[in-house]
Amino acid sequence: MLPIALLVTHDYYPSRPDRDEPDYAHNQLALLSQAFAPFGVAVEPVFWQDEGTDWSGYSAVLPLLAWNYPQATQTFLARLDEIEAAGTALFNSGAVIRANMDKGYLADLAARGAPVPPTISLEACAPEAILASFDAFGADEIIIKPRIGAGAWRQARLRRGAPVPSADLLPPHAALIQPFLPAVTDEGELSLLYFGGRFSHALIKRPKAGDYRTQGQYGAQETGIDPPEGALAAAEAVLATAEGAPLVYARVDLVRGPDGQWLLMELELIEPWLYLSHDRQGGTHGARLFAEAVMARLRPSQS
Incomplete structure (x- = not known):
C-alpha cells in the first residue's frame, strides 16, 4: 500500500x-x-x-x-x-475538516444537544460588542477566541471594568465570546481521545499559576488520568451530535461548568495533539487504536 x-x-x-x-x-x-x-x-x-x-x-x-x-x-x-x-x-474527511475549522460549529452541536457554554459569535471584535457581552452573560470575566484559531492564538481573557485589549491582541476577524469558567484554573481542562469511535485515553491539563491557557507551550501541566465521573458520558454525548461519526479521530475537550456539569470547550477534529504518551502504555495503545481506525477505512473488508 x-x-x-x-x-x-x-x-x-x-x-x-x-x-x-x-x-x-x-x-x-x-x-x-x-x-x-x-x-x-x-x-x-x-x-x-x-x-x-x-x-x-x-x-x-x-x-x-x-x-x-x-x-x-x-x-x-x-x-x-x-x-x-x-x-x-x-482523515478526518474533507467535509468534517472544513466544518470544524470555524468554531461556529459549537452552535451547531449545541442545537443538537451538546453541552456548550453560553456563546456569542461576532463577525468582528468591536469593543462595544465585547463589553456588552458581560451583561449578556451576567459574567464578570470573559474569554474572546478567534472562530478560526488554534493553540490560544490571538485569544484574550478580560475582566469586567478592564480596558479592551488592543486589536493586535484580539482575534483578527470573526470571534467567539464565552464566560470564563473558573474550573479552567481551579481544576483544568479534561481531554478525551477517541479513535474510530473507541475511547483511548484521557488527561487533565492544568494551567501554570497565574495563567489560564491549558497548552503545554504555556507551561500547563499534563497528567494522564482515568476519566472522572460523568466525563465519558458527556464526551460520548458530544460525539453523538457530530456529523461523520464514527470519526477516525476526535479529541473532546471538557471543563466543568458552575453547576459541576461537563461543558464542551472544543471538539478537535483537524490537528489535535493526540497526547499518546498519556495512554498509560507509553503511547502504544493509543497509536494502535489510531492506526486501526485509519486502516478500517482504507481496508474495510479486513477490519
Whole structure:
C-alpha cells in the first residue's frame, strides 16, 4: 500500500536540516510509524504548504501537525481540494475538516444537544460588542477566541471594568465570546481521545499559576488520568451530535461548568495533539487504536 502523508508545518518537518522540532513531534511520528508498520504502511511527513505535491502518491493524508493552518486558511483549503481531486483519502474527511475549522460549529452541536457554554459569535471584535457581552452573560470575566484559531492564538481573557485589549491582541476577524469558567484554573481542562469511535485515553491539563491557557507551550501541566465521573458520558454525548461519526479521530475537550456539569470547550477534529504518551502504555495503545481506525477505512473488508 502507498504511504500515508502526515501534514506538518515548517518547524515540524523532519527532513529539513534547519528544523526546530520538539521531541514530542518526533515521538508522535515515531509512535504512529510503529503502529502502521504491521499493516505494511509507512508514514511520511509532508510540508503542507509546499506546492506541487503529488497527492496521488499517498494512500491517505492526515493533517495532524498542520498547526499553522489558521494563519493560512485559504492555502489549507486549497490543499484539501487538491487531495480530494487526486482521489486520496483524507482523515478526518474533507467535509468534517472544513466544518470544524470555524468554531461556529459549537452552535451547531449545541442545537443538537451538546453541552456548550453560553456563546456569542461576532463577525468582528468591536469593543462595544465585547463589553456588552458581560451583561449578556451576567459574567464578570470573559474569554474572546478567534472562530478560526488554534493553540490560544490571538485569544484574550478580560475582566469586567478592564480596558479592551488592543486589536493586535484580539482575534483578527470573526470571534467567539464565552464566560470564563473558573474550573479552567481551579481544576483544568479534561481531554478525551477517541479513535474510530473507541475511547483511548484521557488527561487533565492544568494551567501554570497565574495563567489560564491549558497548552503545554504555556507551561500547563499534563497528567494522564482515568476519566472522572460523568466525563465519558458527556464526551460520548458530544460525539453523538457530530456529523461523520464514527470519526477516525476526535479529541473532546471538557471543563466543568458552575453547576459541576461537563461543558464542551472544543471538539478537535483537524490537528489535535493526540497526547499518546498519556495512554498509560507509553503511547502504544493509543497509536494502535489510531492506526486501526485509519486502516478500517482504507481496508474495510479486513477490519
